Amino acid sequence: MRRHPLLRIILVGLWFGLLSLPLMMDQQAPFLGLRGPLLVAALVVLVGLLRWSASTWGSPASRRVSQLIGVGSQVARDTVERVDRRLLYALAIVAASLIPLGLNRYVIDVLTQVGIYVTLALGLNIVVGLAGLLDLGYVAFYAVGAYTYGLLSTRVGLSFWEVLPLGALFAALFGVLLGIPVLRLKGDYLAIVTLGFGEMIRITLNNWDSLTRGPNGIIGIARPRILGFVFSSPIHYYYLILVIVIVTIFIVERLNRSRIGRAWTAMRDDELAAEVMGVNLMHAKLLAFALGATWAGVAGVFFAAKMTFISPESFTFFESVIILCMVVLGGMGSVPGVILGASLLVILPEFMRQFALYRMLIFGGAMVVMMVLRPQGILGSAGPVIASRVQDPHRRPMAASAPETR
């Protein structure tokens, strides 16, 4: 069944208009209610036309664009891999420490936010990207870190610096606690148990009123201080998180290329083969959970210290999803990719503030489009597992848009 492409685009547009019709129409004004669906149809047709014109007239141009993206990411990967990393990171550190000078508080706050998410995403990357264990409840460890500081600061009076390692340790313990029962689980079973674990932590925090004050949260958490200097303005926090991020990147990079890092990658690519080659799967998995959780704990302690207020609302499943998206969007397993993904997902929504209401709608749509166009992530390479499943990664977007031949 092959129709003319133009007709097809119009039909698809009408179809989406029809789908949106019942939800968008206003029963008080049946005819005015048609505006919304027509708008949807027009939007879909517009997108279809753009894609169609790009694939017929602008064919060489569009191919060049997609080639350019491919080459660009290849070059970026190669640069990152070939150039001495120390130089690269030194440049990045200098840039990152100079950037906030002269910027306003709002921008610095956003950058601090980027730092928190980079730490989180790098931690999750250990579990998902390196060890290949799909964790949908990662935010639980973030919550553990935040509540560790929140409680120890308000109830016991411990300082930020005392709690920072404690929070990391607690989170790691929880990581092992989650890791032990799920050692035998694979793939999607693991995903749902981690999801359940995350929900259990959040629900417990929400209901254990005597300890956590439930949905009201914990207020008045102490700010960090050093020798009488109190961290109070956004820029102080920016530099604090910058240090945390640098330490995280340093350790994660070392882990990446260490014995255990290679064991994780081997396990991710083929569990059985890895075991045969002498990888202790139990150790490797537990270490992945513990070391991944550690960074969430650190980020959590920082988050609590920065906000001076925490409540279970900050630790929902959605948060886990966002962090996972950062890891996948940038390119799983690649440290620069994960940093890029985290930065994009924090900064882009800020730019979309003017669309306020439509922000999340666009965000959801963008996630789908991104995956359809570049399933391996921006900086991701077609690794060994992926390579065997996708024949030619550069042809995929074209193949997806071509009318199916049955």
Place this chain on the structure above:
Amino acid sequence: MLVQQLINGLTLGSVYALIALGYTMVYGIIELINFAHGEIYMLGAYIGMITFGFLTAFYLTSPSPAAALLLMMVAAMLYCGACGVTMERVAYRPLRSAPRLSPLISALGVSIFLQNFVMLAQGPRDKGFPHLLAGWGIDLFGGRISAIQIFILAGTVVMMVALELLVHRTKIGKAMRATAQDREMAALVGVDVNSVISVTFLIGSALAAVAGVMVGMYYGLINFFIGYMAGIKAFTAAVLGGIGSMPGAMLGGLLLGLIESFGAGYISSEYKDVFAFAILVLVLIFRPTGLLGEDTSKRA
């Protein structure tokens, strides 16, 4: 008390089972956790409500609430079926040979998109669902089973029998089973895998739509966010029963409903969601493939 909890648990469990079937069918065929499935259920509830609004606008409900109910369900099933098929075409089909996590992220994207679309189009506040069949009920061994509960239980049984017949007695059902067993082999022997997958999404979504209308009636209030928890619970149910197995999804759904109902009634209602997950973890520790599941991990 006991009987009442049993009735409530079975009612809740039926709904979970209906949604879980969609998860398990899709998973059985393309090994994708369709995270947007909960949203389809939410859409079903909204379409039910909107259809009722239309019927009242044209003075069609007064003669027979039963007919109105039937129309609401049919409309919701058709609409959600269409949405499910469209969703698969747009967001999952292009990713069929992509790395494993990509379709999952895509599904999460669809879920966020649909939630926000409904929030923008229908408003963020709770909407009242029409009170049909409300009021009367039957007293039974010290418990009370309301008309809505009877309707939910009966409706679920009908749906499941229909599904069972469809899967085991029809040609498309056979094609579905073949595709679930081995997609490439099925394609080789002439099964049109693409349309089988579409049909799977259609059926799964239609079942979720029915669940949506039922829950709307049961609780009387709906909002754009109901798909989230229901989706997670139903997926838990599917995994509990053994994902990919349809009897497993039914059993898992009913069990989960009962666990929640008894947990809420006898231990603590605040922690009822925790019980559900805790039971899931326990089951998976001792039976990593769920109650009725086969070991899919070694299937290449």
